[in-house]
Amino acid sequence: MNRLAGHVLGLLPALYLVLLGFFDGLGANPIEWLTRNTGKWALILLLASLAVTPLVKGGGKVGLGAKIIKFKKIMPWRRLLGLYAFFYALLHFSVYLIFDLSFDFSFLWADIQDRPYITVGFLAFVILLALALTSSNYSRRKLGRHWVGLHKSVYVADALVLLHLFWLIKADFYRFWWYAGVYIGLMAFRFLAVKL
Template sequence: MASLLRAGWFRWMLFLLLLLPLVLLIQALLNGDLGADPAKVIVKDLGFWALFWLWLTLAVTPLRRLLGWRELILYRRMLGLFAFFYGVLHLLAFATFLVGWRMDILLTELTKRPYIIVGGLALLMLLPLALTSTQRMQRRLGKRWKTLHSLIYPASLLVMLHFVWQIRSDFSQQLIFSILLALLLGHRLYLKRRS
């Protein structure tokens, strides 16, 4: 497994896999397969994949420890950047298709729907992580880099809150992701207390 994770072609395969949901969404849009409200589907799907890749980013460290696959760390940055990328697309799709870039509607949404505020705050927290994700920035920031990148934890809690506040009837997806987040953050808390 170690040699597979180190292979250059595996990185490209993962890159294409991370792009696949976007490609499939565009294809469904062009084919008219997004149902009666395509704008809502686009916003929802992009948000889901932002959350999914963020949870996978958080899962790298525990999986690395549990499975002994140290090379997984090579892909954490890519996963995190794709989580941010889908988050930005989610915001842009919301602003374009649901708000039409009208500030009056956006201000109304911000005051009437707190889930939009927490979603925006989460994305703002992830922005410095994306901007400082390079090895050069890691060297430049030194110990502060790790402190800065611990923003992923409160950001993930805000993302979860953003996701939960949108429940209409079926809450099974939110429950699954809440349990996963509790396990991922609980694992880190356990290791921190142990050390």
């Protein structure tokens, strides 16, 4: 698996959204549909990026017929998946800002102050923005040991995204608990790995 394959996989959801829009397949409320689905893919890719290290450190490998795939080969995908998570988070935020708020930042500030799910969602977006801007090798060299501490905040961002989702869901909590279960499992692995 190379970087080209990673880019293709990362862009497939966006291509799917574009095709649905082109063929008028976004439903009766396309803005709500776009907001929901860009947010969904941001969360999925964020969880996928967090899963890379446990898979690699777990020393796992999977057999596909006569071929063995070692999970350590996916380590370069961690940063790529994180950047695509930010890409979909940016789309999610942009749809909300442009179509819901008509690019009025006073409305944005009011929502951040008055609506808890907007507050935590915006905080998560700010964290992901900081991580995306400092994701390069140059930033890692310049920030030194502070870079590691900064990028550990991805776990906080993910928790905030889950809280954002929890406050938004009116029914169908199964989906939330599935995402939360994956996150809790990844955090448990991280805690145990530190203890061992």
